[in-house]
Amino acid sequence: MKKLSLLAAGAVIGAGITTLTLEQRLPGLGSAVAAGVDTYRQLNLFGDVFERIRSDYVEEPDEPALIEAAVNGMLTSLDPHSSYMNAKSYQDMQVQTKGEFGGLGIEVTMEEGVVKVVTPIDDTPAAKAGIRAGDLITAIDGTDVKGLTLNEAVDKMRGPINSSITLTVARGTDKPFDVKIVRDVIKMQSVRYEVKDDVGYIRISQFTAQTFDGLKTSIDKISAAVPEDKLKGYVLDLRNDPGGLLDQAIAVSDAFLDQGEIVSTRGRHDGDTRRYAAKAGELVGDKPVIVLINGGSASASEIVAGALQDHRRATILGTRSFGKGSVQTIIPLGSNGAIRLTTARYYTPSGNSIQAKGIHPDIEVLQDLPEDLKDQVTETKGEASLKGHLKSETEGTEGSGSQAYVPPDPKNDKQLNLALDLLRGLQANAAFPPKGDDPVAN
Structure with a gap:
């Protein structure tokens, strides 16, 4: 309530209503008050500019839109992942995280x-239309996206079910081309599984509220389909998984761990530190696990890969991950929507932050590119390439991006096929690190 009162006071001062300054109200309180006074002077500046626009702009401005733009500009200046959501955007976000x-x-x-595509979601209109990770959307239905906020661009891409939309896509050095897509209800099946003879394959495409339940169901069905003595292990595919809910990343990690820390989050203040530990009992027993990651694996998927790697519970195979090591908290603002605010960094069990660095695989495997892609950009630049990103806490360690291509035909998927061969013992089992003691934070 105090924060709301201070903001209201700033708005009143900015509107030009006469009032006492803080120096007059609180004389002699020193540098702390002086710093506060400077902040209120800046709020006065905002009010002065706002009043000038209201009175003198060539057309009558949309005042709520002005304030919304100012709030969003303040948040987006912090880092690429902080933003303002109006009431509609907030509602859309809640629906999306439900799956x-x-x-x-x-x-x-x-x-x-x-607009840059982080990843198309499996089995959706965009994926079926051939949209790829790394594609740049330069126009929507012929309207240039330059000058739009991300939320405005996303709003333009949404619309009635069965209505069509044309995206202009720039891919590598090719000439931009149009892709027509028919909108549909995106029923987010974040987990799917497949029994590959004697190996259980589990693909997680995003971490929604349904992810852990989907993982548990997949493991149960794989166990029912393959006798325990015949099952060689599991492949957990997190490639091009952009992340999602923190609690789901913790629950998925816990499914493969019996004890120890999964992840810690550390905010600005010492009291903001939170540690999350595994509960006793793995869902897959002692079966070997290989986790697949690439340049499109971000956030929650990096938490899972980092936890299993640090505990030497799984072999990480593929290419370096995206490097998004920050936590966003959704703070509701009543009828005014919500803000998405970066409030913490997360750390793997050994105490390492992957912000702007990513998870490095134990076994690096690059995919073979088909001829029509060899002259195109197939790497993601990663978190380190985003303007205004939080810097890595270790000097000189920021990553430069990695390959994010996954062949549509599993027969051509070198990463998956090597994982299957390793689990079946067709290649050196030395790839599997022995389980060890809990890692020590450094």
Whole structure:
């Protein structure tokens, strides 16, 4: 309530109503008050500019839109992942994290004024239309996206079910081309599984509220299909998984761990530190696990990979992950929507932050590119390439991006096929690190 009162006071002062300054109210309180006075002077500046726009702009401005733009500008200046959500955007976000929403089925971010595809979601209109991770969307239905906020661009891509939309896509050095997509209800099946003879394959495409339940169901069905003495192990595929809910990442990690820390989050103040530990009992017993990651694996998927790697519970195979090592908290603002605010960094059990660095695989495997892709950019630049990103806490360690291509035909998937061969003992079992004691934070 105090914060709201201070903001209201700033708005009143900015509106030009006469009032005592803080120096007059609280004389002699020293530098702390002086710093507060400077802040209120800046709030006065905002009020002065706002009043000038209201009175003198060439057309009558939309005042709520002005304030919304100012708030969003303040948040987006912090880092690429903090933003303001109006009431509609907040509602859309809540629907999406529940695992069912309307749209095209792509995870996007804003880069250099255009919309960049982080990853298309499996089995959605965007994925079926051939949209790829790293594609740049430069126009929507012929309207240039430059000048739009990310939320405005996303709103334009949403619409009635069965309605069509045309995206103009820039891919590598190719000439931009149009892709027509028909909107649909995106029923987010975040987990799917497949029994590959004697190996259980589990793919997690995003961490929604349904992810852990889907993982448990998949493990149960694999166990029922393959006798325990015949099951060689599990492949957990987190490639091009953009992340999602922190609690689901913790629950998924816990499914493969019997004890020890999974992840810790550390905010600005010492009291903000939180540690999350595994509970006794693995869902897969002692079966070997290989986790697949690549340049499109971000956030929650990096938490899982980092936890299993640090505890030497799984072999991590593929290419370096995206490097998003920050936690966003959704703070509701009543009828005014919510803010998405970066409030902490997360750390793997050994105490390492992967912010702007990523998880490095135990076994690096690059995919063979088909001829039509060899001259195109197939790497993600990663978190380190995003303007205004939180810097790595270790000098000189920021990553430069890694390959994010996954062949559509599993027969051509070198990463998956090597994982299957390793689990079946067709290649050196030395790839599997022995389980060890809990890692020590450094």
